[in-house]
Each structure stands twice: as C-alpha cells, then as structure tokens.
Amino acid sequence: MADLTPVVSLDNVTVEYGRNRALNGVTASFTPGAVGLLGPNGAGKSTMIKSLLGFIVPRQGQMRVLGLDVAVSPVEIRARIGYMPENDAHIPGLTAVQFVSYCGELAGLPRADATQRAHEVLYYVGLGEARYRNVETYSTGMKQRIKLAQALVHDPDLLFLDEPTNGMDPKGRDEMLELVRDLAHNKGVNLILSSHLLPDVEYTCDHVVVMDKGRIAAAGPIEALKQPRGRVYELRVKTPGELEAFFDHLRAAGLECHSTDDDVVRVFVPGEGGARRLFALAAESRVQVRHLRPSVPTLEDVFAHAVGED
Amino acid sequence: MPIHDQGYRHYGGSRARGRAWVVMFTTGVRTILGNRRWIMLMVAAWVPFLVRAVLFYIGSNFSQAAIIAPSAAAFRDFLGWQNLFVFLVTITLGAGAIAQDRRANALQIYLSKPLTRLEYLVGKLSVLMAFLLFITWLPSILLLVLQVLFAGNFTFLKANAYLFPAITLFTFIEVLMVSMCILALSSLSTNSRFVGILYTALIFFSKALAGVLFAVTRGTSFSWISFGNNLDQLADVIYRVPPEYETPWPVSLAIVLGLIALSAVILERRVRGVEIVA
Numbered sequence: 112m113a114d115l116t117p118v119v120s121l122d123n124v125t126v127e128y129g130r131n132r133a134l135n136g137v138t139a140s141f142t143p144g145a146v147g148l149l150g151p152n153g154a155g156k157s158t159m160i161k162s163l164l165g166f167i168v169p170r171q172g173q174m175r176v177l178g179l180d181v182a183v184s185p186v187e188i189r190a191r192i193g194y195m196p197e198n199d200a201h202i203p204g205l206t207a208v209q210f211v212s213y214c215g216e217l218a219g220l221p222r223a224d225a226t227q228r229a230h231e232v233l234y235y236v237g238l239g240e241a242r243y244r245n246v247e248t249y250s251t252g253m254k255q256r257i258k259l260a261q262a263l264v265h266d267p268d269l270l271f272l273d274e275p276t277n278g279m280d281p282k283g284r285d286e287m288l289e290l291v292r293d294l295a296h297n298k299g300v301n302l303i304l305s306s307h308l309l310p311d312v313e314y315t316c317d318h319v320v321v322m323d324k325g326r327i328a329a330a331g332p333i334e335a336l337k338q339p340r341g342r343v344y345e346l347r348v349k350t351p352g353e354l355e356a357f358f359d360h361l362r363a364a365g366l367e368c369h370s371t372d373d374d375v376v377r378v379f380v381p382g383e384g385g386a387r388r389l390f391a392l393a394a395e396s397r398v399q400v401r402h403l404r405p406s407v408p409t410l411e412d413v414f415a416h417a418v419g420e421d
Numbered sequence: 422m423p424i425h426d427q428g429y430r431h432y433g434g435s436r437a438r439g440r441a442w443v444v445m446f447t448t449g450v451r452t453i454l455g456n457r458r459w460i461m462l463m464v465a466a467w468v469p470f471l472v473r474a475v476l477f478y479i480g481s482n483f484s485q486a487a488i489i490a491p492s493a494a495a496f497r498d499f500l501g502w503q504n505l506f507v508f509l510v511t512i513t514l515g516a517g518a519i520a521q522d523r524r525a526n527a528l529q530i531y532l533s534k535p536l537t538r539l540e541y542l543v544g545k546l547s548v549l550m551a552f553l554l555f556i557t558w559l560p561s562i563l564l565l566v567l568q569v570l571f572a573g574n575f576t577f578l579k580a581n582a583y584l585f586p587a588i589t590l591f592t593f594i595e596v597l598m599v600s601m602c603i604l605a606l607s608s609l610s611t612n613s614r615f616v617g618i619l620y621t622a623l624i625f626f627s628k629a630l631a632g633v634l635f636a637v638t639r640g641t642s643f644s645w646i647s648f649g650n651n652l653d654q655l656a657d658v659i660y661r662v663p664p665e666y667e668t669p670w671p672v673s674l675a676i677v678l679g680l681i682a683l684s685a686v687i688l689e690r691r692v693r694g695v696e697i698v699a
Binding site for chain 2: 190199201203216217228266294300
C-alpha cells in the first residue's frame with residue numbers, strides 16, 4: 112500500500128509583508144506524488160513555497176517538509192528538495208554543464224558524480240546538445256529547462272516547481288509538462304507544481320490545493336473535487352429575453368446559474384433529480400426548455416467555485 | 422534499444438554535508454585561474470616582490486649597500502607597494518561577487534541548496550581573501566624566508582621575531598576589511614561597474630578629504646577619515662615603525678572594526694533568498 116504520509120504540511124501558517132498578509136492561517140497537507148498548487152496571481156502560492164524553503168520566516172504557524180520542521184532543520188530539508196524558481200535564475204559566467212554540476216556539488220554530491228549527473232539530467236531535459244553553451248545565451252524556454260535540471264541534479268525527494276511553463280512557447284510548454292508528468296508518474300518523484308494555469312495542473316497532477324487571497328480555498332484529489340455534490344446542466348431556453356426572470360426563479364430555489372458566452376446557461380443543481388427539478392422550475396416560470404444536457408465538470412469549475420468566480 | 426539510457430535515474434551515491442562553502446571556494450578559484458587577464462594581474466602583483474627580493478639580496482651580500490639591508494621598515498614598505506594591487510584585485514574580483522549573483526537571481530539557486538547565508542558569504546569571502554593574501558601575506562613571508570637564505574643565518578629573524586605574527590596579523594586585518602567592504606557594496610547593487618566606481622570613490626574621496634583637512638589644520642589628527650590612512654596607521658603600529666599620523670591607533674582600529682561590523686550588518690540584510698518590499 113502506498114505511503115500517504117504528507118510530504119509537506121502547514122499548520123496555521125501566517126506570513127506578512129508589512130501590513131499585507133500573504134498567507135492567512137494556512138493549514139494544508141500535500142500528499143506524495145504530484146500536487147498542484149493552484150490559484151490566481153497574488154494568491155500566496157510563491158510565498159508558501161518560499162516559506163517552505165526557509166526564505167521567509169512566518170509570523171506564526173509550523174511547517175514540516177519530508178517530516179522535518181522547517182524552522183529547525185532548513186538545511187537538512189534543502190538537501191532533500193529541488194527548487195525551480197519562477198523567474199530567470201542562474202549562476203553567471205558558467206556553461207550549462209558547469210552550472211548544473213556546480214549545483215550538484217553544492218547539494219553535496221562528489222565532483223565526479225555531480226558532473227556525470229549534470230550531463231544525464233541535461234540530456235533528460237532536452238539540453239544535451241546545448242550543454243557547453245553559456246547559460247546567459249539561452250532562450251527563455253531553455254532557461255526554464257536548465258532551472259529544472261539544476262533542481263533535479265541531486266535527485267531530490269521532493270521538487271518545488273514554481274510556474275515551470277512561464278514564458279514558454281506552446282511546443283516548449285507541452286514538452287515541459289511532459290517532463291513534469293514523466294517525473295511524477297514514471298520516475299516516482301514527489302512534486303508540488305505551483306501554477307495559475309489550470310490545464311498545466313490538470314495534466315500533470317493527481318491532487319490539487321487551490322489558494323485564494325492567502326487562504327486554502329479547496330484541496331483534494333482532482334477527480335474527487337470534480338465529482339459534484341450535485342450536478343451541472345447546460346440548458347438553452349426558447350426566448351432568451353425571459354432569461355433574467357428565470358435566473359431569479361432558479362436562484363430563489365437555491366440553484367447556482369451562470370450564463371456563458373453562447374446562449375447556454377450552466378446551472379448547478381444540488382442533490383439528486385436535477386433534470387426533473389429544472390423542468391419543474393421552468394414550467395413554473397413558463398419558460399420553454401429547448402436543450403438540456405448534463406455537463407462534465409472540469410478543474411476550471413472546481414477552481415471557479417473555490418475562489419468564488421462566476 | 423539505446424546503448425545508454427538518457428532518461429532520468431535516481432542517484433545512489435554518497436552525499437557530503439556542510440562543505441558547500443568549500444565547493445564555492447574551489448569553484449571560484451578555478452574560475453579565476455581560468456581567466457588569463459586575472460592571472461596577468463596576479464603575476465603583475467608579484468613584481469614588487471621580485472624587486473624587493475633583489476634589494477634584499479644586494480643588501481645582505483654587499484656591505485656597500487647596507488642602506489638597503491633588510492629591516493622591519495622594509496617589510497612594512499613592501500606592503501605599501503602592494504596597496505595598488507590590493508585595490509585592483511579587490512575591484513576586479515570583489516565588485517561583481519554578489520552583484521552579479523543578484524543580477525542573475527542566483528541567490529535563490531544558492532540558498533535553495535543545503536547551505537546557509539553565512540556559508541554563502543564565507544564562500545564568497547574566502548575566494549577574495551585567498552587571492553588578496555596571495556599578494557600580501559605570501560610574498561611577505563617568502564621575503565622573510567629569502568632574507569634568511571640570503572644572509573645564511575637567523576640573526577635578523579631572531580632580532581625581529583615579531584615580524585611573522587605582525588605580517589600575519591596586519592595582512593589578515595587589511596584583507597578582511599577590504600573584502601568585507603567590497604562584498605557589502607556588491608550586495609547593494611546588481612551592477613558590478615557601479616560597485617567598482619563606488620568603492621573607488623569612497624577610497625579616494627576619504628583620502629582627499631583627509632588631505633584637505635591636513636592642509637587646513639597642518640596636522641594629521643583627522644587622518645582617521647581616510648580608510649587607507651587607518652590601515653597605514655595600524656600597519657605602522659603592528660610593524661613597530663614610527664606612526665605616520667597623529668591619530669591614536671585605537672581610533673584607527675575602532676574604525677576598521679566598525680567598517681567590518683557595518684559591512685556584516687549590510688550583508689546580513691542584503692543576502693537573502695527573497696527580496697521583500699513591504
């Protein structure tokens with residue numbers, strides 16, 4: 112049976128930048144495997160990762176990474192994790208292989224092993240042919256890959272990936288996501304992927320933690336979160352002009368409804384018997400339903416619901 | 422089937438702890454030794470040693486040249502000759518030491534590895550101090566050895582037994598002060614040229630100000646305003662030669678220690694994995 116001891120746990124963690132509260136009493140745990148840390152910009156994702164790395168000291172709360180207390184053993188933790196920062200980051204004046212090998216040595220690997228692994232990891236991330244080039248001459252996509260390589264060179268038990276597809280073209284983005292997915296699902300590397308891009312998280316991760324305004328808005332396995340506590344229906348009515356009154360009636364009955372870009376309305380009906388209930392409410396409003404079908408929930412629905420977006 | 426699997430594989434080898442600053446030191450030294458311009462600067466910094474060695478040889482072996490015979494003052498003067506090279510090495514190696522890391526966001530990379538901020542600073546400091554000691558302490562000690570070899574006896578060394586600790590103490594103080602100052606300045610900017618200009622300006626401006634005050638007061642009691650003058654004053658005291666300035670040596674020592682402490686405070690505040698703008 113798989114070990115489900117959390118690789119990361121936070122207990123009532125609060126981080127403040129001056130008067131701005133970036134994390135507000137966050138309590139969360141991250142299971143082994145691939146976990147997405149999802150949220151809009153400014154939700155506190157990067158702050159959480161930097162706190163877990165020991166870069167930022169929280170005002171209150173306790174954090175544990177791989178069973179170790181961040182406040183007590185930050186160096187021991189950093190020996191076992193890999194971090195891919197969000198923005199451009201490299202050590203100036205070095206070629207790719209020197210840079211990655213140096214990072215391996217800094218993480219404690221003997222020089223020969225670090226050099227060997229640097230070559231291997233650079234091939235793995237797709238920079239094998241460019242490994243003798245100075246990192247400063249790399250394109251944005253290549254810089255993203257080298258950041259992944261330096262995070263992987265010492266074979267960490269846990270990877271923090273902060274917006275790994277930032278600034279990449281569609282092809283490079285797909286390749287990066289394929290690498291992340293391969294690491295998580297085929298190579299057994301635990302990872303936490305911070306992103307505001309839902310498809311990235313949905314493609315690579317099994318679990319998700321949704322953040323909003325410094326708080327945890329939702330957390331759990333993606334498949335479970337996508338299981339509605341009711342059902343979402345898409346419907347179209349005969350006369351769009353009647354829609355507002357119908358909306359009011361649906362809301363009064365405790366249903367959530369949102370119009371989409373088309374003339375389709377998405378209605379969330381809690382509990383069982385959703386279609387029958389919708390038809391009954393439509394009849395009460397004297398609205399003719401022309402189209403009704405159950406909608407397949409997406410991570411976008413989960414995210415929108417968690418952060419309170421329409 | 423590929424001959425060699427180029428996929429990711431787990432590492433089963435050994436891992437060392439607590440040697441990250443040694444890795445920084447060895448990599449830093451290797452990088453510098455791989456640069457021809459820096460090697461030429463190091464070689465040039467040894468030219469005064471050769472000149473002084475020749476003078477020692479002549480002074481030790483020819484009675485007509487007794488005026489240039491080895492003395493404690495000669496060792497003190499030798500370090501004065503090295504000041505130019507200390508300045509050049511400090512600027513070329515120190516100005517970009519942290520500034521370039523800040524420009525490339527390398528601090529996030531360094532501090533996500535198992536090393537502390539202190540180890541990072543020790544790693545940076547050790548490279549700079551090693552090269553500065555290479556052009557100050559090492560040639561001074563070699564001169565002492567050469568003097569014994571040229572004279573063929575230990576008479577001078579016995580009469581000036583304090584020279585070895587004096588050389589060691591003063592060069593360490595000098596190298597520590599300039600290294601800490603340039604690293605602190607380097608941590609304040611992302612532009613190494615700007616850091617170099619700022620350091621140069623501080624050195625020459627403080628020296629010029631002390632000169633102006635000397636012209637006004639016709640005395641050297643304000644020599645402590647100049648960073649370089651404080652080091653000169655300490656050198657004179659440590660080498661037991663008559664002090665050049667009227668400033669009491671404890672004042673000079675306090676200023677030197679104060680600069681080191683101020684630099685340490687700046688570095689403590691500036692070397693962080695994340696820059697927080699509240």
